[in-house]
Amino acid sequence: MSIDSAQSNPHRIVIVTGPSGAGRSTAINALEDLGFEAIDNLPLSLIPRLLDGRPLSRSVALGVDVRNRDFTTKALMQLVDALPAQTNADVSLLYLNAREDVLIRRYSETRRPHPMAPNESLQEGIRRERELLGAIQSRSDIVIETSDMSPHDLRDELTTLFAAQGEAGLSVLLNSFSYKRGVPHGVDMAFDCRFLRNPHWDPALRDLTGQDPRVVSYVMADDRFSAFFEKINDLTDLLLPAFHDEGKSYLTIGLGCTGGKHRSVAVAEMMGKALANKGWQVSIRHRELERRAKPGARDT
Structure with missing residues (x-):
């Protein structure tokens, strides 16, 4: 055994x-x-x-x-x-x-x-x-x-x-986070989403998260979003097969913003769907949302 x-x-x-x-x-x-x-x-x-x-x-x-x-x-x-x-x-x-x-x-x-x-x-x-x-x-x-x-x-x-070769293949973890709390340990590559317009400044969206369709629509409405998201997809299309061919079985991609609540979460969710539709094995973790869900944690 x-x-x-x-x-x-x-x-x-x-x-x-x-x-x-x-x-x-x-x-x-x-x-x-x-x-x-x-x-x-x-x-x-x-x-x-x-x-x-x-x-x-x-x-x-x-x-x-x-x-x-x-x-x-x-x-x-x-x-x-x-x-x-x-x-x-x-x-x-x-x-x-x-x-x-x-x-x-x-x-x-x-x-x-x-x-x-x-x-x-x-x-x-x-x-x-x-x-x-x-x-x-x-x-x-x-x-x-x-x-x-x-x-x-x-x-x-x-x-x-x-993770046996030929069985599980390359597993991709998308991890959203707040730059105020630092880049998560073990991230292989990170994308900074702080340049996108921030839903925090819209009172109707402030208490929502990037998992809400209204926040997603707000982030996508930024004129720079489409080009940014397209380039992320182009880069992962190039790198993920290369990492797979090199025998890497686990890859962590970080998506960061100021609070880790809106922009990074929304982009991670959209990126996860895009990668899954291409056949990649994807899991998503939202570090700051998990932290806020713990008893006694404060939203900062």
């Missing part, structure tokens, strides 16, 4: 687990961006039934944790041992781990009770969960320590491990 054996198998089944806060959701989303069919929190007893019937049409990522209805350490181990006999796909158990202090910090940000200690301290829940999962970690094919990783770092690590 190694990554190397995937070279001779058409598809993979990756079971993703680990303590709450170690990055399981990020990993599931990253694998989905790499072309996997992603299914999270499916009861263990239903996984064999999922794989019955016709051979897999693509690789599958399965998120499993202590919240699964029938989760036990023994049941998960038995499932991992039984799957290779049921399918020709390569089966890997991926375990994400992090230090206790990091798990406490990350889980505290969610403001939810820990599944292993709903009426007790967060520390007690984390320790109880780590004890339960300890045997699974030692059995896992791949263990990734995420304590010092950003979500982007984890995505890069998973891309290195699981």
Whole structure:
């Protein structure tokens, strides 16, 4: 059940687990961006039934944790041992781990009770969960320590491990951002949208985002937009096939503006549709919109 054996198998089944806060959701989303069919929190007893019937049409990522209805350490181990006999796909158990202090910090940000200690301290829940999962970690094919990783770092690590040549191809992430907060880590190329007219100065649009059609229309009405967008498309038409031919499996393109709320978001959304229509595998992240959605975050 190694990554190397995937070279001779058409598809993979990756079971993703680990303590709450170690990055399981990020990993599931990253694998989905790499072309996997992603299914999270499916009861263990239903996984064999999922794989019955016709051979897999693509690789599958399965998120499993202590919240699964029938989760036990023994049941998960038995499932991992039984799957290779049921399918020709390569089966890997991926375990994400992090230090206790990091798990406490990350889980505290969610403001939810820990599944292993709903009426007790967060520390007690984390320790109880780590004890339960300890045997699974030692059995896992791949263990990734995420304590010092950003979500982007984890995505890069998973891309290195699981983006097989000829399977997932080049995955493009479009990341809108605010220049006031700096260019996101790991951006391969960035386009500055601050020269376009700013919807922030229109009271009717100020509270909207670049995902609203009214903001999109406002941005597109700028006389310089059409030429700008055409040149971005021309450049990506040239560079993306070249990056693909060089074996690059993951490319991040940044779109920045002053606040990361209107112009960069609108351009990222339009660019995503254009690239997807050309057959590229595209995901979109709006950094500042995600930040504003977090409890306690302030709109600046």
